[in-house]
Amino acid sequence: MKNEVILITGSSGQLGTVLTEKLQEKYGNENIIATDLRKNPTFNGVFEALDVTDFEAIKAIVVKHKITQIYHLAAILSANGEKNPLGTWDINMKTFFNVLEISKTYKINKVFFPSSIAVFGNNIERSNTPQSSNLTPSTVYGISKAAGENWGKYYFDKYGLDVRSLRYPGVIGYQSLPGGGTTDYAVDIFHKAVNNEDFDCFLNAETELPMIYMDDAIRATLELMEAPKEKITVRTSYNISGLSFTPYQLSEAIKKNYPAFRISYTPDFRQEIASSWPMSIDDSEAKQDWNWKPAFNIESMTEIMLKNLELKYK
Numbered sequence: 001m002k003n004e005v006i007l008i009t010g011s012s013g014q015l016g017t018v019l020t021e022k023l024q025e026k027y028g029n030e031n032i033i034a035t036d037l038r039k040n041p042t043f044n045g046v047f048e049a050l051d052v053t054d055f056e057a058i059k060a061i062v063v064k065h066k067i068t069q070i071y072h073l074a075a076i077l078s079a080n081g082e083k084n085p086l087g088t089w090d091i092n093m094k095t096f097f098n099v100l101e102i103s104k105t106y107k108i109n110k111v112f113f114p115s116s117i118a119v120f121g122n123n124i125e126r127s128n129t130p131q132s133s134n135l136t137p138s139t140v141y142g143i144s145k146a147a148g149e150n151w152g153k154y155y156f157d158k159y160g161l162d163v164r165s166l167r168y169p170g171v172i173g174y175q176s177l178p179g180g181g182t183t184d185y186a187v188d189i190f191h192k193a194v195n196n197e198d199f200d201c202f203l204n205a206e207t208e209l210p211m212i213y214m215d216d217a218i219r220a221t222l223e224l225m226e227a228p229k230e231k232i233t234v235r236t237s238y239n240i241s242g243l244s245f246t247p248y249q250l251s252e253a254i255k256k257n258y259p260a261f262r263i264s265y266t267p268d269f270r271q272e273i274a275s276s277w278p279m280s281i282d283d284s285e286a287k288q289d290w291n292w293k294p295a296f297n298i299e300s301m302t303e304i305m306l307k308n309l310e311l312k313y314k
């Protein structure tokens with residue numbers, strides 16, 4: 001473990017911010033090379049400004065730091081991606097191809113590729129969506145993730161590159177803000193509640209979606225990456241489940257602590273995306289292969305989100 005030097009792309013993003021800190025704790029600050037277009041002002045550690053569409057720039061960092069693992073988090077998410085479909089495809093795929101090719105050439109030990117529930121679309125069982133459902137994504141982001149999963153498997157099958165992947169649900173954490181996703185409401189709502197503001201939700205009250213609390217998302221990532229190679233039977237991307245709820249249910253959980261909190265609903269273009277996604281996820285393969293078990297439910301997540309945001313704002 002001591003000899004790993006890990007490159008993270010998208011380290012200033014919602015998941016990247018927290019994952020980078022966890023990896024620093026585990027492997028030491030000097031062994032974690034955080035990269036993004038811009039550095040978080042509060043970031044403490046080794047940072048390189050990097051545009052992951054630039055093949056030569058990634059190569060230079062991999063060589064300079066003798067990188068052994070790559071977590072490729074940089075991507076344009078579902079809602080923002082729809083504003084520029086071809087540009088989104090271009091960025092999401094180009095960056096991943098760059099990472100795959102460089103990893104193959106420089107014999108990187110392990111690559112992490114985040115996939116998403118966005119790989120699923122209409123024509124699936126929306127309750128307890130199985131691992132092997134049809135992938136008919138409704139967004140360019142989802143199409144790029146479905147393609148990426150298969151490219152990861154291709155590099156594993158053809159070149160033995162150890163690419164591992166999770167299909168994240170919406171990630172909810174207090175440490176960082178999401179940007180441009182369809183599940184973002186479930187983070188924004190907490191910030192409004194703690195600031196005693198009303199919240200207007202861009203999804204309707206009954207839209208049930210799979211979500212995961214940040215600690216669970218990070219733990220799932222590290223558990224997958226640390227699992228013995230022979231245990232990884234899914235080489236596209238694992239379904240993982242945390243919890244599922246609707247905006248109404250989340251607002252009721254918040255009201256237990258903030259009785260005056262008020263929510264209204266003004267569905268926009270993101271409603272159509274959310275309506276094509278699963279309501280809950282069957283993650284039997286992750287449970288079976290590397291003992292995945294989520295720890296947070298809606299009550300424990302709500303409590304910890306409110307407590308930490310209160311500390312942040314007050």
Ligand code: AKB
Pocket residue numbers: 077078079115116117118141168169170171180181182183184
């Ligand atoms: C999004 O909403 O686009 C992301 C995701 C579920 O991948 N949070």
